[in-house]
Structure formats: C-alpha cells, structure tokens
Amino acid sequence: MNVLIVHAHPEPQSFTAALRDQARSTLEAQGHQVQVSDLYAMDWNPVASAADFARRDNPEYLVYALEQRVGVKNGGIAADIQGELDKLLWADLLILNFPVYWFSVPAMLKGWIDRVLVSGVCYGGKRFYDQGGLVGKKALLSLTLGGREHMFGQGAIHGPLEDMLRPLLRGTLAYVGCQVLEPFVAWHVPYISQDAREGFLAQYRQRLERIDEEQPLVFPRLEQFDDALYPLPA
C-alpha cells in the first residue's frame, strides 16, 4: 500500500507526532510506502483564495470549486495544492493525524481539506459517496483528545464522538468515496502518564498491523436515491 499521513500539530514533540511516527514505522515495517505531509513544518497555507489559481476561468467573480475544476485541468492550480493532490492520488490509505480542536480538525488541516480535495477530481456532479472521485482508497482519522472516554457515547455529556466527527467521516472522507475506517482515538492525552501514552502507541501499532482486515463504516450509496437525489423506497 501507499500511505499518506497528513499531520497537523503546532508542537513538534507532541504525542500526536508520536502517533505519526508510530504509523510511519509500523506501516514501513509491513512493506508499505509512506509519505508524510507535516503541515506546520511545511508552513502550509490553509486559506482557500483567488491566489490559488494562476489563470481564472472567471476573473471577475470567484467560485472556488469551479476554479478548482478548471485549474486542475489546465495546470493553473497552485503548486502547493498540486503537490498535495499528487500525494493523495498516489495513496491507497490516507491518514489524517491531528489533535481535536473544537471537536474537529485544526484550521491548518481544515485548509488542507478545503484546498486539496479538488472539485473535478475528488468529487463533482454526481460523483460523491460510493461514486466519489477517491473510490478505492481507505481513510483513517487518528486523533488526540483532551476529553475522557466516558464523556462520549450515547447519553454522555458530548454524545457519541462519531456524531461530532460526522462532517469529517461522512461529509468529507466518505463523500469523496473513501472507505472510512473507525477513528483511532487517544483520550485525555495532555493529562495521562507516560505508560498510558505508550499503551496508546502499542494499541495503534497493533491496529495498523491488521488494518487490511478492517471493515469500513457504512455510508449512503447513490443507488439508494433517484436522479434528483430524493431517497428511493428501501
């Protein structure tokens, strides 16, 4: 497998970085090829803007997704976006590795999603969910949280974590056609012992060693909807 790890944490020595390194070494030991995009180290620009296009289809009025479609065809999309898109298209497995900020990704990583998941390649028209542009790839969220595990789940104070992660799991990764695996979660990270952290690393290693055997989460399929995307009778 080719694996792309997109990592976003402002502290180079963070435990989130240790998860990144664990993933790289475990997957390489299994014979997989691994590339890492370390967004803070790369000084990645997270801001989608008109500057992302060398030539504009419509120089008067920016429709970002439309310019993405045109730009990726005519080679006019910004070099940093094209570089990440090439890595993404090369990958069989995409890992987004991050600390949870506001029950979501840090802006740095949101800006990778906004700019790199290009319309016309990753999705577009009726190409989404099981018809998405990235069908055939797998995707995994690997994340660290300040909260404790019992604060998530049915009836818990924050509800199920998967519900908080819905725009990422369903609205982003499943939307572009990826088979989305259950997130890997390291809980309460700023407050736990070194032993507990090593426990999470071992757990992550064991999981990655058998990642091929995992069943993906279930999301909508376009055949369940009509041409106007109204649901068909079950």
Place this chain on the structure above:
Amino acid sequence: MNVLIVHAHPEPQSFTAALRDQARSTLEAQGHQVQVSDLYAMDWNPVASAADFARRDNPEYLVYALEQRVGVKNGGIAADIQGELDKLLWADLLILNFPVYWFSVPAMLKGWIDRVLVSGVCYGGKRFYDQGGLVGKKALLSLTLGGREHMFGQGAIHGPLEDMLRPLLRGTLAYVGCQVLEPFVAWHVPYISQDAREGFLAQYRQRLERIDEEQPLVFPRLEQFDDALYPLPA
C-alpha cells in the same frame, strides 16, 4: 444589543457578503450596534501556533490551551487575537457568516474559532455548556450552501443539516455557553436566480427583526452530570 458578525468568504461580491450586509443594515436599523470582522479582508491568520504568545509559560513544549490561559492573563497573547476577543466579549449576539466548505466552516473561520475562543475566558475546567464563559450571549450561524434543501433531513442523502453542523452548534457555540439559535440557511446559492437570492435576503431580514423572540436550541446542562461528568439519573 451589540452584534459581532464574523464573515469569511474569499469573494467580496459573494451572496454570503450580501447576507452580511443585510444583517448589518437590518440590525442597525433596529438600533443595535454592529461590528464586522471580515476575515479575508483583514488577512486574518488562521493558524494556531507558538507565535501567538509573546511570552511562554513553557517555552520547551507548547500546550496551546494552557498558553492561551496564561497569555490572556498576562497580556502576552497576540494582538490580533486580543482584538477579536475584545469584540467577542463586547457582543451580545455573535453571527458566524460563511459558505459551507465540507459541511463546516472554511479554514479561515475555523482559525478564528481555534485562536479567539480562548481557554480561561470562553471555557476552561468545568466552565462549559450552560456554565461556559460566554453565558448570556446568543449565537447564530448564517450560511450558504451549494446543496438543495431536500438533500438534508432524516432519510435524506446527507442526513439532517443540524447533525452535520453539530461540532459548531454544540461542540463550539453551545460549549462556550452561548444560547444557540437555529441556523439561517440559504440553499443552492451558486445555482439560483436573482429573485431567489432576494427571497433569502428578505427572509433573513424578517428573521433578524424578531431575533429577540427566538427560543434557542437545547443542549446539555452540567447539572445533569456528576463531578466526573458521568450522567446523573434523569
């Protein structure tokens, strides 16, 4: 009321910008004070990093939320963050006005959330949800979407919009203690007629004129949980 509109769209002539202007003129006509943070126009920096702190509590290892708590006390937090925080604390109503990117806010606005909703002021320790630091304020998402209304809801292809917006509605705005109002949504914006757009603007104006009368959405209250945040019997 004091109102802060945080606006993030890369196209200055966008319909999202028209919603921003509609909100400003309607609310000012009602006698409210309005400030606008136009993040693209301000060239806002969305990246949470060590550079946000003039002095560091721990210069060796960055725990962002911890440095926020210290920085906001000792005046060492970056001037752009302090400026936005001052506006936020001044406001009785916060409006986040944006185009939906990946069922969430653009990275530009996510970075406003990451950097401005400072630990120690907006939340911290047991100060969240109905005990959050921004108790007494109201909050409204005002958003534009490419999708059509029938693509959202129970059984619809993307499920309920409120579920996709959960990390914003519950995980961010309710978390810091705001009374969160039902989002204002303009559907299918890139594809609709001028008449339809004017319809949305009129609908938004009518809603804002009676915003005082609205009942907020319902979220957890800390009294429903014990000291360790396990749920208490109902």
